[in-house]
Amino acid sequence: MIEIRGVTKSFGQPPTTVLHGIDAVIPEGSFVAITGRSGSGKSTLLYILSTLDQATSGSVLLGGRDPEKLTDSELHDFRNQNIGFVFQFHFLLPELTALENVLMPARKHRQHLNSQRRAYAMSLLERFDLKSKADQISTSLSGGEQQRVAIARALVMQPQYLFADEPTGNLDSINGEIVMRILEEASRERGATVLYVTHDRDFAGRADLQIQLKDGRIDQISRRSIDTAPAP
C-alpha cells in the first residue's frame, strides 16, 4: 500500500508550489494512472512517490515504510530491491547489450551472477519478444524494443512498486499498446503496484484507479471495478 499524506512540493526562490497537500491511499497491487494537463504536477508526484525526489512537506509511506527515514545507503538498497522505473526516454546504457542492460540493477549486489536472476532476465526478454536480441547492443534496437528492454530492466529485481513516467510518450500506437500490456501484466500477474503518468485517455482508462491532478491538487479520483477491467 502507498499512503500519501499531505504531500506538498515547492521549487525555487521565491517558492512556487506545484503540489498542494496531496492525500491518497493506493492499495497494494493496484494499476494506477496519474493524469492531468502539462504542469499539473503528475511527474513531480511520481518522482516523490518513487523516492527520487523529496516532498517539501508531508510524507509518503511505501508498504508502511517512510523512505525519508532511511539512511542514504538504506534508501538506495530500498530503491534497488523494491522500486522499478520506466521513463519516457528509455535511458539504456548504450555500451551494453539488451541482456546486460536488463541485469544492470542486479549488479549492485552481484546478483547478476545468480543463475535464477539471469534466467528471470531472459524470461522477461522472451516474454517481451526480445529473446533473439538479448545479445545485441542496445543502440541497435528500435525505439519500441529499447523501451521494452527498459521495462524488463525495471522488473528484473521483481520490485513491489513500478513507476512509469509517460512510458508510451515516444512510441507509435502499436509499440505503445505492447508497452501498456506489459505494465498491466506486471500488476495483474506479478502483483506489483504500478503507477504510470499518461496523457493518453485510452491508456488511462485501463487503470484500476485514476488520479487526476489539476494545478497541483487532486481534481478527481476514479476507481474502476476489477470486474470491468479489460482482460490482460
Added chain:
Amino acid sequence: MFFLAFRHLVSRRQQTLFTLLGVALGTSVLIAFTSVMTGFQDFLIDQLVNNDAHVRIQVDDRPVDPTVLKQALWSSMGQVVWVNRPTSALTVNSIRNPLGWFEVLNQDSRVYAYAPQLSAQVLYSKGGIHQGGRLTGIKPELQVKVTNILSYVTQGDFRALAHGGRRIVIGEGLAQRLGVVLGDNVLVGTGTGSSVPMKIAALVKTGVRTIDDGMGFSLLNDVQQIAGRPGQVTDIAIKLFDVTQAQDFAHQYAALSAERVASWDELNANILSVFGMQNLIRGFISVAIMLVASFGIYNILNILVNQKRKEIGILRSMGFTAADVQRLFLIQGTVLGGLGGLLGLFLGYLMGFLFSLIRVEGMVTASMVSFSAWIYLMGFVVAFGSALFSSYFPARAAARFRPIEIIRSGE
C-alpha cells in the same frame, strides 16, 4: 562498477588508446630520464666512494681568521694593527703524529684498512720535455686496499712498486705527453734538488683527465726522499667496512684532532651539491611531464561525465549510490593510469636500454644507465597517482549530480 567502467573504456577505443599512449609516453620519458640521471649520479658516486678513501685525514690548511686570533690573544685591546697579517700557511705541512693515528686506527673496529700517503708537487722530465704534476708516495699493499687503483691499470704491474728500485706508476696521459712507454725511465724532481730517475712499472687510466695527465705513484719512502721530507705523511686514506658510517667516523675524529678529518661526501660536497640541483630539475621536469598526462585523463573523463549524465541519472534510480558513480569514473582513471603506467615501464626500459647502447668517446655509457627497480616503481606510482588524482575531480562531479535533475531535464 568495474564491468561498466571497462565497457566505457572499450566503447571509446580511440580516446582510450590516445589517453593510454599519453600516460605511457609520459611515464616512459620520466623513467628514461631518471634512469640516465640516476645512472650517471650512481656511477659518479660509485667512483667517488670506491676509487678513493671513505675518510681522509689531511693536514689542516684552514685559513687563520685575524678576528678570531685577536679575540683569543688580545681581547682587551681596542684595535690590533697587524705588521704581517696571519695567513693559512702552516709551518708544519704534514700530519703531526702519524704513528699515533696508526695506533688509533688499528684499534678502531670500523676501519677496514688505512694507507699513509705523502703528496708532493713534482716535475716529470724525459729528454727535453717537462711536465708538472703530483707524485703520491704510497705503500702499495695498503693502497690497493683503500682505493680501486688496480682496476685502472692498463699496462704493467702496480704491485711491482713494492719491489723497490725506484719504480713509478703514471697516468697514460702523462706518459703520452712525456713520450714514454712501460719500462722507460722518467726523471722526477721537486725543483729544489736534483731529479731522480724512476722506472715506469705500470700505466693507469682512470678517465679523469686531471689524474691521468699529471699523476704518479711511487713508494712512500722514495717520495719522502725526493721531497726531502723523511718520515712525513700528508694524508691517511681510510676505508671503512661500512661507507654509511663515514660521516660519523669523520666527525668523531675531527673533534679530537688538529688535522682535518673529512668523509668522502664532505670532500666532494661540490659534486654532490650539483647532484642536488640535478635532482631538483628532474623533479620539476617529472611533474611537468606527468601534469600533461594527467590533463589528458582529466579532460577525457570530464567530457565523459558530461556525456553520461543521463546514464548517471538512471544508475542512481536503480539504487546505485553517489559513491558507486564516483567509483565508476575513478576506476576508468586508474585503469588508464595503471595500464598506461605499465606500458610506460616497458617503453621506459626500452629507451633506457637504447641509451645504454650509445657509445660516447671516453665514457662507459652502459654502466651510466640505471635499471634500478625503484625507478620503475616510482614511475608506476607517479603515473597511477597522477591518474587517480586527475580522475578524482570529474568523478566527484559525477557523484554530485542529483538524479532527479538529470531525469527531469530529459537530457
